[in-house]
Amino acid sequence: xxxxxxxxxxxxxxxxxxxxxxxxxxxxAKGGRQxxxxxxxxxxxxxVGSTDGVAHWGxxxxxxxxxxxxxxxxxxxxxxxNGVLVYATQTGFYAGYLWPWTQVMTLxxxxxxxxxxxxxxxxxxxxxASVISVGTLSFTxxx
Numbered sequence: 026x027x028x029x030x031x032x033x034x035x036x037x038x039x040x041x042x043x044x045x046x047x048x049x050x051x052x053x054a055k056g057g058r059q060x061x062x063x064x065x066x067x068x069x070x071x072x073v074g075s076t077d078g079v080a081h082w083g084x085x086x087x088x089x090x091x092x093x094x095x096x097x098x099x100x101x102x103x104x105x106x107n108g109v110l111v112y113a114t115q116t117g118f119y120a121g122y123l124w125p126w127t128q129v130m131t132l133x134x135x136x137x138x139x140x141x142x143x144x145x146x147x148x149x150x151x152x153x154a155s156v157i158s159v160g161t162l163s164f165t166x167x168x
Contacts, residue, residue, distance in 0.1 A: 066092035066159045068100065068118075068148045073129060080132060080166045082139055087129045088146060090118040094159060095150035097121075102130055104142040104166060111137035112144075132166045142166045 072078060073085040080086050092098045097119045104112035112134045116127040132142075144166055148159040 065094055066090075066098070066148060068092075068098075068146070068160065068162065070146065070162060070164055080144070080164055082137065082141070082166055082168055083131070083133050084166075085129050085131050088118065088148075090148065092148070092150075092159060094157075097150055098159070099149050099151075101147045101149065102144060103147075104132065104137065104144040106137065106140060106142045109136075111142055139168060141168050 068088050068090045070080065071087045071089055072080050073087060075081070075084060086102075088100050090098050090100065097117060099115055099117050101115040102113070103110060112132065114127070114130055116122070116124065116130070118128060122128075132144075142165070143163070145161055145163050147161050150157050150159065
């Protein structure tokens with residue numbers, strides 16, 4: 026019984042940390058890639074296992090990341106349906122990142138059970154307590 030309680034507390038702490046980091050990231054505007062290359066950085070969407078090269082609900086995506094502004098870049102991905110956030114995740118894209126399997130993201134969640142969604146990826150890094158946004162890219166995940 027104690028281990029279930031401890032596991033639940035750990036899960037709540039982890040979710041709170043994800044929400045905190047996600048909330049601290051600047052909101053990205055829609056409309057495609059913005060300014061990533063102006064800062065010596067570039068990142069692109071990679072759709073995993075797609076037969077048509079397009080991201081779809083339930084499929085997996087990752088990103089290619091290249092930057093000269095930091096040695097520890099991160100990518101945040103948020104997807105919304107009709108303005109309601111239905112998917113949010115973030116992960117590190119560097120060699121020493123402790124959870125490299127999170128670099129492949131499955132486009133679905135408890136809140137996103139189907140249909141298309143507007144998604145925005147933000148390339149960022151931490152500088153002390155600050156979160157520095159390097160660039161964004163937008164795409165629509167098809168049903």
